[in-house]
Amino acid sequence: MDDCADISDEALLTQIAAGNRVAFSSLFGRYASKVKGYLIKLGARGAAAEDLAQDVMVSIWRRAASFDPAKAKASTWIYVVARNAWIDKLRRERVELAYRDTLIIDEASDEELPDDAVSRVQTEAQMAEALELLSEEQKQVVRLSFFEDRPHSEIAEHLSLPLGTVKSRLRLALIKLRAHWEQMK
Amino acid sequence: MSGQHHPSADILAAYASGVLEPGFGLVVAAHVDGCAQCRRQVASYEAISGDALCEIDDAAMGDDALSRVMSRLDGAAPEKLAMDRRPFAERLTLKPRKWVAPGVWVAAVETPHARTNRVYVLSVAPGMPTARHEHSGAEFCTVLKGAYRDELGLFRAGDFAATDHDVNHQPVVQGDEACVCLFATEGRLQPQGLLGRLAFAYADV
Ligand SMILES: [Zn+2]
Numbered sequence: 001m002d003d004c005a006d007i008s009d010e011a012l013l014t015q016i017a018a019g020n021r022v023a024f025s026s027l028f029g030r031y032a033s034k035v036k037g038y039l040i041k042l043g044a045r046g047a048a049a050e051d052l053a054q055d056v057m058v059s060i061w062r063r064a065a066s067f068d069p070a071k072a073k074a075s076t077w078i079y080v081v082a083r084n085a086w087i088d089k090l091r092r093e094r095v096e097l098a099y100r101d102t103l104i105i106d107e108a109s110d111e112e113l114p115d116d117a118v119s120r121v122q123t124e125a126q127m128a129e130a131l132e133l134l135s136e137e138q139k140q141v142v143r144l145s146f147f148e149d150r151p152h153s154e155i156a157e158h159l160s161l162p163l164g165t166v167k168s169r170l171r172l173a174l175i176k177l178r179a180h181w182e183q184m185k
Numbered sequence: 186m187s188g189q190h191h192p193s194a195d196i197l198a199a200y201a202s203g204v205l206e207p208g209f210g211l212v213v214a215a216h217v218d219g220c221a222q223c224r225r226q227v228a229s230y231e232a233i234s235g236d237a238l239c240e241i242d243d244a245a246m247g248d249d250a251l252s253r254v255m256s257r258l259d260g261a262a263p264e265k266l267a268m269d270r271r272p273f274a275e276r277l278t279l280k281p282r283k284w285v286a287p288g289v290w291v292a293a294v295e296t297p298h299a300r301t302n303r304v305y306v307l308s309v310a311p312g313m314p315t316a317r318h319e320h321s322g323a324e325f326c327t328v329l330k331g332a333y334r335d336e337l338g339l340f341r342a343g344d345f346a347a348t349d350h351d352v353n354h355q356p357v358v359q360g361d362e363a364c365v366c367l368f369a370t371e372g373r374l375q376p377q378g379l380l381g382r383l384a385f386a387y388a389d390v
Contacts, residue, residue, distance in 0.1 A: 021258065024255075029251075032251075033244055033246050034239065036243075037242050038238055049244065053244075053250075054253060054254050062259065076232045076234075078238065
């Protein structure tokens with residue numbers, strides 16, 4: 001089966017980098033089932049393990065030119081390609097990004113170099129003034145949410161308010177504070 | 186730049202085997218990128234794993250696997266992929282900066298990570314007090330620019346720090362440039378005081 005039986009893995013990768021498909025099918029014979037076994041060990045199941053192992057073999061073809069036999073053995077390099085494919089798969093599956101459930105202000109691009117802000121000094125006491133801008137109702141939800149770290153649903157229950165009201169109060173409070181902070185950045 | 190503070194062998198081994206949570210792996214990568222010593226250590230763990238790959242139990246590929254893969258190979262010879270040689274900090278994709286206090290900004294890093302983790306860049310100008318805070322879980326940090334000092338010592342660009350939940354510390358920026366750090370934090374940040382909490386909520390980190 002292996003037309004290149006007496007050729008080292010490293011030499012095969014070098015030939016693959018030059019576009020040699022025979023060398024690739026030899027390397028496939030040596031490594032594809034190992035890669036699949038490794039992915040199964042990591043937790044890949046059934047058809048997913050097969051598909052991902054095939055993807056890894058395609059990546060090996062595409063990236064072969066970056067293999068440097070002076071730096072790593074072929075097995076090390078192939079391991080790294082397989083490991084990275086697994087990490088990427090996990091990343092793709094994790095669509096949910098880390099947002100607090102308090103993400104209630106819309107994005108607005110506020111690019112400014114940090115150096116612009118360096119010269120301005122404010123004290124924490126001045127920061128606290130910002131809080132005084134809020135209505136009592138807003139302060140109340142702000143304190144419960146951020147100081148006592150209570151979930152919105154619990155605050156709603158505690159204050160006998162609809163959840164939507166709690167969220168909109170927080171949102172307005174943060175918009176006010178934001179406007180204040182923006183002035184002094 | 187090879188700093189004074191490196192990830193532990195355990196952390197580097199976990200990084201090399203790809204089992205660190207994505208955000209935490211990113212913070213380790215920020216250090217390893219600039220540290221020849223840790224790169225060598227990671228390479229040696231990878232070599233061990235490569236040897237293990239050769240010993241692993243085969244899992245037979247499907248009958249048509251080879252032909253399917255061959256049909257996906259691009260026509261000519263594979264192209265050499267260009268290496269991204271920009272400094273690590275410039276390769277990060279950040280959400281817009283949010284000023285949370287004068288001289289202090291936070292930007293969430295766009296990387297898929299668990300909902301319960303926070304991954305962000307924090308920049309603090311010299312002379313700015315940082316919020317004394319506690320951790321509810323593990324935290325990794327690599328300094329990207331500038332320097333800070335805390336109870337554990339001086340941390341300069343490239344240095345790595347891993348802290349646990351029982352740490353309550355207050356870093357102080359050193360020198361005359363802003364200190365920019367990449368953080369991955371498990372669980373909710375617990376800055377002490379209402380303003381600290383508000384600031385982090387406001388910054389969506
Ligand atoms: Zn190191």
